[in-house]
Amino acid sequence: MALFSSPFPSTLLPTLSNKPHLSLKPPTTPVLFPLIKKHHSLSLARSSDANGAGVVGVVEEKVQTREAEKKVEESGEGLGSNGAAAAAAAVVEAPPKFKDPRWVGGTWDLTQFRKDGKTDWDAVIDAEARRRKWLEDTPEASSTDEPVLFDTSVIPWWAWMKRYHLPEAELLNGRAAMVGFFMAYFVDSLTGVGLVDQMGNFFCKTLLFIAVVGVLVIRKNEDIETVKKLLEETTFYDKQWQATWKDDTPNDLSK
Amino acid sequence: MASISSTAGSAVLRRDFFGSALESHRKNEVSLRRSVIRASKYSPKLPNRRLRVAVIGGGPAGGAAAETLAKGGVETVLIERKLDNCKPCGGAIPLCMVGEFGLPLDIIDRRVTKMKMISPSNVAVDIGRTLKPNEYIGMVRREVLDAYLRERAAESGAEVINGLFLQLDMPEGPNQQYKIHYSHYEGGALGGQRKTMEVDAVIGADGANSRVAKSIDAGDYEYAIAFQERVKIQDDKMVYYEERAEMYVGDDVSPDFYGWVFPKCDHVAVGTGTVTHKGQIKQFQAATRLRAKDKIEGGKIIRVEAHPIPEHPRPRRSSGRVALVGDAAGYVTKCSGEGIYFAAKSGRMCAEAIVEGSENGTRMIDESDLKKYLEKFDRMYWPTYKVLDILQKVFYRSNPAREAFVEMCADEYVQKMTFDSYLYKKVVPGNPWMISS
Numbered sequence: 001m002a003l004f005s006s007p008f009p010s011t012l013l014p015t016l017s018n019k020p021h022l023s024l025k026p027p028t029t030p031v032l033f034p035l036i037k038k039h040h041s042l043s044l045a046r047s048s049d050a051n052g053a054g055v056v057g058v059v060e061e062k063v064q065t066r067e068a069e070k071k072v073e074e075s076g077e078g079l080g081s082n083g084a085a086a087a088a089a090a091v092v093e094a095p096p097k098f099k100d101p102r103w104v105g106g107t108w109d110l111t112q113f114r115k116d117g118k119t120d121w122d123a124v125i126d127a128e129a130r131r132r133k134w135l136e137d138t139p140e141a142s143s144t145d146e147p148v149l150f151d152t153s154v155i156p157w158w159a160w161m162k163r164y165h166l167p168e169a170e171l172l173n174g175r176a177a178m179v180g181f182f183m184a185y186f187v188d189s190l191t192g193v194g195l196v197d198q199m200g201n202f203f204c205k206t207l208l209f210i211a212v213v214g215v216l217v218i219r220k221n222e223d224i225e226t227v228k229k230l231l232e233e234t235t236f237y238d239k240q241w242q243a244t245w246k247d248d249t250p251n252d253l254s255k
Numbered sequence: 256m257a258s259i260s261s262t263a264g265s266a267v268l269r270r271d272f273f274g275s276a277l278e279s280h281r282k283n284e285v286s287l288r289r290s291v292i293r294a295s296k297y298s299p300k301l302p303n304r305r306l307r308v309a310v311i312g313g314g315p316a317g318g319a320a321a322e323t324l325a326k327g328g329v330e331t332v333l334i335e336r337k338l339d340n341c342k343p344c345g346g347a348i349p350l351c352m353v354g355e356f357g358l359p360l361d362i363i364d365r366r367v368t369k370m371k372m373i374s375p376s377n378v379a380v381d382i383g384r385t386l387k388p389n390e391y392i393g394m395v396r397r398e399v400l401d402a403y404l405r406e407r408a409a410e411s412g413a414e415v416i417n418g419l420f421l422q423l424d425m426p427e428g429p430n431q432q433y434k435i436h437y438s439h440y441e442g443g444a445l446g447g448q449r450k451t452m453e454v455d456a457v458i459g460a461d462g463a464n465s466r467v468a469k470s471i472d473a474g475d476y477e478y479a480i481a482f483q484e485r486v487k488i489q490d491d492k493m494v495y496y497e498e499r500a501e502m503y504v505g506d507d508v509s510p511d512f513y514g515w516v517f518p519k520c521d522h523v524a525v526g527t528g529t530v531t532h533k534g535q536i537k538q539f540q541a542a543t544r545l546r547a548k549d550k551i552e553g554g555k556i557i558r559v560e561a562h563p564i565p566e567h568p569r570p571r572r573s574s575g576r577v578a579l580v581g582d583a584a585g586y587v588t589k590c591s592g593e594g595i596y597f598a599a600k601s602g603r604m605c606a607e608a609i610v611e612g613s614e615n616g617t618r619m620i621d622e623s624d625l626k627k628y629l630e631k632f633d634r635m636y637w638p639t640y641k642v643l644d645i646l647q648k649v650f651y652r653s654n655p656a657r658e659a660f661v662e663m664c665a666d667e668y669v670q671k672m673t674f675d676s677y678l679y680k681k682v683v684p685g686n687p688w689m690i691s692s
Contacts, residue, residue: 131376132375132654135376135377136506136654139505139542139545139546140377140545141545141547141548142377142503142546143377144379144495147377148376148378150378237567237589237640237644238641240476240567240568241567241568241637243569244572244573
């Protein structure tokens with residue numbers, strides 16, 4: 001029921017800075033797509049499959065990738081506590097509750113995540129992702145006696161950046177650079193106009209602009225389909241509401 | 256007929272007037288196609304009788320419509336199939352409804368001032384901190400509310416008939432009457448007596464499975480199944496729900512809606528709903544019960560109920576002099592699934608349009624009068640519906656989206672915006688940075 005029509009309040013997550021968008025690329029799910037410029041951190045979701053694993057917003061994209069990362073990292077991490085709990089489940093009738101030595105009093109005990117004298121934020125993100133995945137598979141009753149107190153905003157913004165934004169930015173920049181180099185060479189070989197002179201030409205500048213925007217919008221081949229679907233999806237509800245006005249002329253004629 | 260040529264002449268005028276007027280009111284992308292509107296001021300004056308309108312269905316929409324019609328001087332008949340119907344419903348009404356419809360405060364069983372939203376990973380957020388002392392969400396029993404509105408309609412002069420609408424016969428010619436076939440239940444006799452009635456216009460307020468809608472070929476809509484169990488819990492556990500309602504989100508509870516625990520007069524209603532996975536509704540209900548287990552443990556299920564909820568309006572909400580209102584038209588919002596207020600409001604708006612178009616029951620009305628009601632309703636509430644649709648698309652997509660949703664609701668600005676827009680049906684952005692979080 002959260003209803004708002006003004007720009008997303010950035011004071012909501014004090015540790016997260018005001019970025020236009022965080023580009024993320026979780027292994028199995030579609031990529032974030034900023035659509036409404038006003039809501040600079042809020043984006044319309046889209047899904048390319050029936051499960052609807054669309055991604056949205058600054059807050060939940062990091063949560064969602066947390067979860068996706070969890071899938072990747074699950075095999076690598078030591079699952080001592082969960083493994084023991086799973087074994088117990090076979091014996092006990094009631095589904096086991098989530099247990100982890102670092103999960104204390106409804107929140108993660110950050111002192112247990114220290115590495116080299118500093119908090120290992122990656123491990124915190126992984127732990128929370130694992131907890132959420134666990135709860136997804138075996139939901140628990142929400143309890144007022146043992147409430148969940150963990151607030152994801154304790155994780156600093158640069159931890160998210162380092163983990164999700166930078167690798168994808170590197171990838172996209174690399175692709176853009178390769179395409180750019182080849183196009184510059186191609187144009188030069190066709191027209192004899194060198195790189196410096198190309199940059200001075202308005203047409204070339206326009207092409208460059210289109211290329212940059214294109215790379216931001218269409219990051220993989222699959223994105224083209226997703227963008228088309230997104231466009232259709234945003235207007236679907238509108239069409240349903242206007243259906244009553246579409247049949248006006250034929251109705252009158254039939255009377 | 257002489258009226259046809261005069262209407263053709265005025266149609267051009269009206270179209271331009273309407274066309275420009277509509278465009279100026281419409282928001283950016285949504286634009287109405289110019290419709291050919293025939294002026295009803297040129298409709299014939301009714302000789303020695305008042306306009307006769309039948310309202311099919313006696314819920315909030317029907318009751319509100321019948322009252323407004325009767326007060327406006329139109330001869331009104333309200334046909335309701337079950338006068339003591341205990342509708343399965345969340346039963347939440349916004350504050351503005353109490354004011355706008357003059358509801359007595361004793362109709363409201365409970366005032367919910369605290370809402371708890373619980374994410375898939377059981378992060379619980381209390382919303383309601385920004386509510387002023389006189390603000391609340393009213394929880395009503397549908398049988399009480401519906402009966403009250405029907406009473407008021409009867410007091411204003413509407414005739415309430417206990418009967419089941421069967422069939423609608425179209426008028427033979429322009430300005431002829433519609434014929435309604437219905438089954439009249441008299442004095443508790445099994446099976447009713449089949450009767451007919453001639454009326455000038457029909458308001459279809461007969462709910463999600465509207466027969467009137469079928470008669471006018473209004474088209475279908477997608478609908479959600481809402482499933483609810485009424486649970487009587489122990490008194491000490493009931494204290495927790497004194498003024499509190501809970502909303503559970505998660506894939507386990509519903510893939511595209513939410514599970515809820517709403518307090519009723521002396522018990523709680525635990526339920527959930529879905530559009531896309533109707534076959535698994537029992538599993539979703541079990542999951543909702545599991546999530547609320549600690550708080551409803553030991554409770555006894557006293558009633559199980561289910562009902563379809565429309566997801567969007569029907570393709571055709573009016574045809575000739577028949578219009579649909581409320582659930583029959585499909586006016587349930589997405590995201591929150593709110594329908595009572597919009598049902599009553601649309602019933603009232605439709606009736607107002609008829610009263611105005613018929614000049615207090617003295618003239619025959621025209622299709623254009625009913626279109627005016629549709630246009631007014633769409634213009635007033637389209638932003639609300641659209642925003643809720645976007646919120647549903649964005650936040651009910653997946654568990655991470657729901658986690659983010661709950662996290663966002665912890666912010667005071669978001670809470671204030673949410674409640675203001677729900678309680679008063681006005682979306683006023685305000686200044687997000689003024690309110691400290």
